[in-house]
Amino acid sequence: MINASKNTFAPEERYETIRRYIMALLEEYTLSAREIARYLKIPEKDVPNHIEHIRKTMNRTGRQLIIESARCEHCNFVFKKRDKLTTPGKCPICKGRLISPILFRIVKTDE
Ligand SMILES: [Zn+2]
Numbered sequence: 001m002i003n004a005s006k007n008t009f010a011p012e013e014r015y016e017t018i019r020r021y022i023m024a025l026l027e028e029y030t031l032s033a034r035e036i037a038r039y040l041k042i043p044e045k046d047v048p049n050h051i052e053h054i055r056k057t058m059n060r061t062g063r064q065l066i067i068e069s070a071r072c073e074h075c076n077f078v079f080k081k082r083d084k085l086t087t088p089g090k091c092p093i094c095k096g097r098l099i100s101p102i103l104f105r106i107v108k109t110d111e
Pocket residue numbers: 072073074075076077091092093094095096
């Protein structure tokens with residue numbers, strides 16, 4: 001059930017709490033990983049793991065996680081095929097570095 005291969009000392013209960021907070025936040029707001037990290041005072045690099053976990057467990061809750069792709073602010077290139085949940089640093093088309101981040105939100109699906 002719980003993958004303990006990494007983070008042997010991971011405080012699973014704390015993670016559960018963090019994930020519940022993230023879900024509550026995303027039901028109210030559309031947020032980037034950076035904003036989520038700031039709200040919860042956790043490292044930004046931890047956010048994709050939490051989001052991934054939330055995405056996997058979301059189906060049985062009558063809610064759906066919506067992921068809005070990152071987009072280049074210069075040429076409007078959209079990073080659609082990106083499976084990773086982290087915002088890319090650079091646009092492959094124009095090499096611009098002003099990328100609007102991936103955004104997350106949660107919608108109810110059972111109504
Ligand atoms: Zn671009």
